[in-house]
Amino acid sequence: MLLTNHTMVEQLKLTERRIEQIKKLFDLTQTDEENMQAAEPFITRNLDWIVEEFYAKQLTHLEVEIVIGDSDTLQRLKNSMRGYIQEVFSGKFDEHYVSARLRVGKVHKRIGVSPALYMAAVRLLWDILSDQFEKDHLEGNCSREEVDKRQRSLTKLLMFDVQFVFETYTGALVAEVEKAKLELEHYAHDLAETVAKQTRELKEFSCQDGLTRLLNHRAFYERMRVELAGCARRKEPLTLIYFDLNGFKGLNDMQGHVAGDQMLVMIGKCILASIRETDIACRYGGDEFCIIMPGATNGQAKDVCERLIQCFIARQEGEDIAFSIGICQTGPDKFLSADELVNAADKRMYTAKNASRDTAGFWLCDSQETLGKYGRL
Numbered sequence: 001m002l003l004t005n006h007t008m009v010e011q012l013k014l015t016e017r018r019i020e021q022i023k024k025l026f027d028l029t030q031t032d033e034e035n036m037q038a039a040e041p042f043i044t045r046n047l048d049w050i051v052e053e054f055y056a057k058q059l060t061h062l063e064v065e066i067v068i069g070d071s072d073t074l075q076r077l078k079n080s081m082r083g084y085i086q087e088v089f090s091g092k093f094d095e096h097y098v099s100a101r102l103r104v105g106k107v108h109k110r111i112g113v114s115p116a117l118y119m120a121a122v123r124l125l126w127d128i129l130s131d132q133f134e135k136d137h138l139e140g141n142c143s144r145e146e147v148d149k150r151q152r153s154l155t156k157l158l159m160f161d162v163q164f165v166f167e168t169y170t171g172a173l174v175a176e177v178e179k180a181k182l183e184l185e186h187y188a189h190d191l192a193e194t195v196a197k198q199t200r201e202l203k204e205f206s207c208q209d210g211l212t213r214l215l216n217h218r219a220f221y222e223r224m225r226v227e228l229a230g231c232a233r234r235k236e237p238l239t240l241i242y243f244d245l246n247g248f249k250g251l252n253d254m255q256g257h258v259a260g261d262q263m264l265v266m267i268g269k270c271i272l273a274s275i276r277e278t279d280i281a282c283r284y285g286g287d288e289f290c291i292i293m294p295g296a297t298n299g300q301a302k303d304v305c306e307r308l309i310q311c312f313i314a315r316q317e318g319e320d321i322a323f324s325i326g327i328c329q330t331g332p333d334k335f336l337s338a339d340e341l342v343n344a345a346d347k348r349m350y351t352a353k354n355a356s357r358d359t360a361g362f363w364l365c366d367s368q369e370t371l372g373k374y375g376r377l
């Protein structure tokens with residue numbers, strides 16, 4: 001419901017019938033309307049004086065002066081009070097009348113009139129108007145009995161008004177609480193999202209090697225176990241490529257660690273450029289890297305190694321670095337454990353490394369016996 005499309009009377013479901021019910025509760029009858037109408041000529045004649053008297057007395061309280069705050073507001077309030085008194089003595093307490101009272105409650109809440117100030121003002125108004133009835137009687141316009149009747153009617157009417165004012169006053173309070181609650185819910189929701197995002201980032205971060213952004217050693221083993229289980233279930237092979245740089249220490253010593261780091265980053269990029277999306281690239285530690293290839297055979301792993309070597313040669317800038325590569329396939333029927341597979345690939349990598357010590361270059365070992373030397377195609 002768009003609040004601005006509905007009057008306050010509509011929002012509070014104050015139908016004509018409901019207003020009549022409330023009037024009954026306050027015993028506000030046709031006679032009261034007539035009593036107010038009867039007082040109207042005298043009140044209208046003295047309206048300006050009544051309003052001035054009301055505010056003169058109100059402004060003896062510092063609290064009231066602070067709430068009113070300035071002369072423009074005081075003037076506006078005097079005009080509203082004039083209108084209100086006229087409505088009171090019009091004797092027509094219909095939907096329009098109720099609507100005006102509801103607005104008063106809302107405005108009071110907004111400008112910070114406390115219930116105590118409001119009730120004190122109602123009492124003062126009753127006093128001043130009551131005195132007017134007495135004066136009307138003294139001038140011979142009405143009987144003593146009529147004064148009593150008017151006073152009783154005025155009491156009922158002011159009580160009738162007060163409950164409408166409080167209806168919107170408390171409604172505005174509740175709306176404020178609802179708004180604060182909503183803001184809090186939004187804040188909590190945003191906070192939960194931020195925490196979830198940061199947790200995701202933290203998790204990613206904890207799985208990543210800070211330099212190359214490949215999976216780190218810990219994440220490598222986690223993925224390896226998951227992938228081994230998946231391949232065993234699907235009866236597919238899994239092949240691990242394990243390689244280590246040759247002469248990397250020399251590069252660090254000669255050109256410094258920054259150049260060494262750049263080389264490691266470049267190797268990470270070459271790996272990613274050489275593998276499929278389903279393959280998993282890791283930095284095992286130092287200058288050692290691994291590629292898990294679920295569903296792949298030795299032969300397919302060798303193809304990846306060739307692409308990787310070509311990519312590396314193309315990007316190398318005069319450094320004398322090569323790789324020693326061990327490849328090990330497991331499955332599709334019998335599977336090694338993650339540790340067994342790493343050890344087997346590591347052993348083959350060392351076979352390749354030994355060969356590279358006799359003849360420099362890219363050496364690859366994919367079984368106990370099969371060694372190959374790779375280079376520029």
Ligand SMILES: Nc1nc2c(ncn2[C@@H]2O[C@H](COP(=O)(O)OP(=O)(O)OP(=O)(O)O)[C@@H](O)[C@H]2O)c(=O)[nH]1
Pocket residue numbers: 211244245246247248249250252256257258259260261264285286287
């Ligand atoms: N720049 C850089 N160097 C690293 C990093 N991690 C390890 N290293 C260095 O990598 C080198 C690895 O030493 P080695 O295993 O002897 O490497 P190598 O010179 O290639 O020797 P072989 O493996 O026997 O061929 C050491 O000097 C480490 O300090 C790193 O993150 N950045």
